[in-house]
Amino acid sequence: MNDPIQTCVVVAGDPAVSNLTEIARSASGHTLAVVVGPRTVADAIAGAGVHEVVWCGEPAEETPVEAYAPEVARLVTRSAPRIVVGAATPAGRALLGAVAAATGAAVLSGITAVRVEDGRVVVDQERYGGIAGRTLAVTSGPAVLAVDPGTPVVAGDAVTPVAPVTPVTVTPRDGVRITGTEPRTHDTVDLARARVVVGIGRGLKEQADLALIEDLAAALGAEIACSRPLAEGSGWVGKERYLGISGQRIAPELYLAIGISGQLQHMAGVRDARTVVAVNSDKNAPVFGRCDYGVIGDLYRIVPALTTTLKA
Ligand SMILES: Cc1cc2nc3c(=O)[nH]c(=O)nc-3n(C[C@H](O)[C@H](O)[C@H](O)COP(=O)(O)OP(=O)(O)OC[C@H]3O[C@@H](n4cnc5c(N)ncnc54)[C@H](O)[C@@H]3O)c2cc1C
Numbered sequence: 001m002n003d004p005i006q007t008c009v010v011v012a013g014d015p016a017v018s019n020l021t022e023i024a025r026s027a028s029g030h031t032l033a034v035v036v037g038p039r040t041v042a043d044a045i046a047g048a049g050v051h052e053v054v055w056c057g058e059p060a061e062e063t064p065v066e067a068y069a070p071e072v073a074r075l076v077t078r079s080a081p082r083i084v085v086g087a088a089t090p091a092g093r094a095l096l097g098a099v100a101a102a103t104g105a106a107v108l109s110g111i112t113a114v115r116v117e118d119g120r121v122v123v124d125q126e127r128y129g130g131i132a133g134r135t136l137a138v139t140s141g142p143a144v145l146a147v148d149p150g151t152p153v154v155a156g157d158a159v160t161p162v163a164p165v166t167p168v169t170v171t172p173r174d175g176v177r178i179t180g181t182e183p184r185t186h187d188t189v190d191l192a193r194a195r196v197v198v199g200i201g202r203g204l205k206e207q208a209d210l211a212l213i214e215d216l217a218a219a220l221g222a223e224i225a226c227s228r229p230l231a232e233g234s235g236w237v238g239k240e241r242y243l244g245i246s247g248q249r250i251a252p253e254l255y256l257a258i259g260i261s262g263q264l265q266h267m268a269g270v271r272d273a274r275t276v277v278a279v280n281s282d283k284n285a286p287v288f289g290r291c292d293y294g295v296i297g298d299l300y301r302i303v304p305a306l307t308t309t310l311k312a
């Protein structure tokens with residue numbers, strides 16, 4: 001009988017790794033998790049369907065998770081995995097990078113699924129922010145996969161018996177220290193939870209005109225989002241509010257795209273919205289090919305009219 005596929009889940013301090021453990025389970029082999037972070041995180045992972053947890057301990061306050069990369073790579077390679085899965089977060093990527101360097105493998109990002117076919121590891125990869133996809137077969141070396149992390153796994157939600165947690169003593173690499181931390185000062189909007197989102201684009205002439213959009217959003221009980229130029233270019237809207245392949249991806253019930261041309265790079269961020277309504281003065285704007293309802297017209301007339309109607 002063939003040996004079971006060995007999968008390694010690399011956890012960089014954060015228990016929000018439901019997608020990682022799900023992908024590991026789908027490989028249907030033996031799964032070892034290597035965890036850097038609080039013991040509570042190791043315990044949560046132990047209840048998430050893995051077979052074994054190696055716990056590297058919790059970094060001291062001034063030590064970043066990244067300093068554990070060489071030791072994590074050593075522990076992972078020791079188990080000779082065919083698949084290594086980690087979170088596509090700054091710390092997760094650092095740990096995966098060390099594993100890849102140690103094994104001569106490439107890190108594959110945007111991975112949504114993994115399976116084993118005829119002894120080969122086959123992965124599905126999102127391209128261009130999910131507009132397209134492709135399938136890759138990893139024919140030699142481990143498949144080192146960066147995955148969107150997902151929701152937190154919680155101790156007590158065990159899907160199989162809780163795995164044993166083995167503490168190991170590892171020494172983080174000297175030479176990198178946290179010298180200061182500060183809270184984010186800007187808005188921390190959670191667009192992912194919003195049921196209705198109003199997106200504004202370069203059709204807006206002046207920053208002061210945002211008041212029109214705020215009125216509409218208030219009447220709809222909506223959050224405000226934008227296209228990239230309004231966040232990265234003019235800076236009229238916070239960077240955490242722009243949608244698209246390089247911004248946020250959301251799945252609201254209703255998305256209103258106002259004065260947005262509807263380039264694929266933007267629309268990739270709302271492709272899971274249930275209903276998309278576009279307002280644009282150019283009847284040939286691409287957004288009209290990518291929405292459920294379109295209104296051709298000047299936003300400076302349509303938005304106030306919509307707000308008045310909603311308020312009434
Ligand atoms: C690698 C890369 C990544 C990118 N990632 C992103 C991303 O994540 N998110 C993103 O948004 N973009 C992204 N972009 C940029 C993207 O390609 C577009 O340039 C951008 O989305 C356009 O923003 P916009 O629709 O606001 O502006 P424009 O394309 O300039 O469109 C403005 C629209 O407003 C309409 N308009 C003008 N006046 C009015 C009016 N009075 N009433 C109604 N409509 C009006 C116009 O007809 C036009 O269609 C990326 C680009 C690259 C190259």
